[in-house]
Amino acid sequence: MSGKNAIGRRWSIGELAQATGVTVRALYHYDEIGLLSASERTVSGHRRYTEHDLRRLYRVRALRALGLSLEEVAGVLVNSPDDLATMRELLTAQLRDLESQAERIHRIKHRVHGLLRQLDDASMPDPDQFMMTLEMISVFETYFTQEQRDRLAERRAELGPEAVEAAKARWADLVEELLHHVRAETPVDDPQVRDLVSRWDALGSAFHPGGQQDERTTTTARRMWQDNTTEISRRLPWPAGQMAALVAYLERVRNTASTNREE
Amino acid sequence: MSGKNAIGRRWSIGELAQATGVTVRALYHYDEIGLLSASERTVSGHRRYTEHDLRRLYRVRALRALGLSLEEVAGVLVNSPDDLATMRELLTAQLRDLESQAERIHRIKHRVHGLLRQLDDASMPDPDQFMMTLEMISVFETYFTQEQRDRLAERRAELGPEAVEAAKARWADLVEELLHHVRAETPVDDPQVRDLVSRWDALGSAFHPGGQQDERTTTTARRMWQDNTTEISRRLPWPAGQMAALVAYLERVRNTASTNREE
DNA sequence: CCTTGAACCTCCCGCTACGGGAGGTTCTAG
């Protein structure tokens, strides 16, 4: 009654593949990289796998299924007869890695979901509009780090959607008023203009989380504005040229103000 | 005041890389595969990217950040001037893909967590013991499909841990009793033996979800037992030879029983 | 004993999305 489980049982590469559910090609590969070689060969060169090999293959498969690389698997299988500490370190690291992957996937899912909602919401909006949304996402990601974006999103969530809409409306008013001054070439040290600009900045700051990083985030936002005025203007109801002039005007006002303060 | 945002602005490959946060090498690559080529070249052959190219690159980056392949990105950027339907299909498919990835990650996390608990629990258990756990995971995955494993896990959760322990204890008793009969060479049609075997099978069935697949799962489990008696025995307190004999004995009892019924 | 089809052998090219280097040309600031 010692059929399939006899101690001296040998497997050909095809039989081993069948028994463990890996492909023959994968076994060749494991042999090539020295992860798992047949302990014996027939005189003609055919691989004969022993039960020891079978067990090793099972371990390889199990560790692979945890998302480890073949190199990592080889590493722990070399040391691990008595080295479970290495194993634990590896698994701990792997767990951390999996968690960051899960987080990433979660974020992407959230974003894809949002884009799909935009596509369905307006029932096929303007393709250009959608493309510009994509571009702005990219611009945003280029200028802000992951954590900055996280904090900004958090802040928006805190404020709530209606507060965000209200801010947009107030901001639109500010744009109109300031464009008026730009056209009128109001001097940059005009107190009324200064007041408008400080309200503009306050409005922006409301979306930045307070704290030390606030400064960096604000600076970054301003730089993004200056570098990409044409891009951003495309999504706004005012012509790019006017917005560019406005941004330059803002900058002049701010510089004058700080110069005055310093003196 | 038309500095960085002038319409006719051109970017060298290095400038474009800097502006968008991609590497120069990646831009060469995008050019090679025809995803994004500079619209112009200088007489000496240096790439000059236009604003159109810049915008395209932003789109590429945004879509890449959603986890799409360069080929998929190229696909939607070719059609999509007026084809948001394709875009929506792609994003929908991507969402599904992300969900299955998240599920997979979740499962692996769960398993790694379990293994780490085993490592910490017994504070460095027998390395061999741990390796055998790995092997059994692999054997299990080889024989059962994902959904079968899911259902088995679900069933175990339903029963609760103490019920599982109780079943193990009862099962150990059955093993002892049956081994006794094996040694005594009790005939396979002995009513007492039959009773033991039917209790054995009932115990196993309790862990299989009811329904049509029950049969398949049970058959698979039995096949796994027969193919891997030595492997499995390593984790049990009885010698492999005895377990092999027991399994063979079980099989004979079952065959006899069914033969009798058929006649 | 011979044949035939399946299984096996080794070598090699392919995939993704670039990284990095070699070896040469061109740009740009001083």
Added chain:
DNA sequence: CTAGAACCTCCCGTAGCGGGAGGTTCAAGG
């Protein structure tokens, strides 16, 4: 005019195999 930075093209490498070419060996049947 010169030096160093930036740019050009070509090529090899990655991880984990898939798949094929072209040849040898095995196992079963006639």
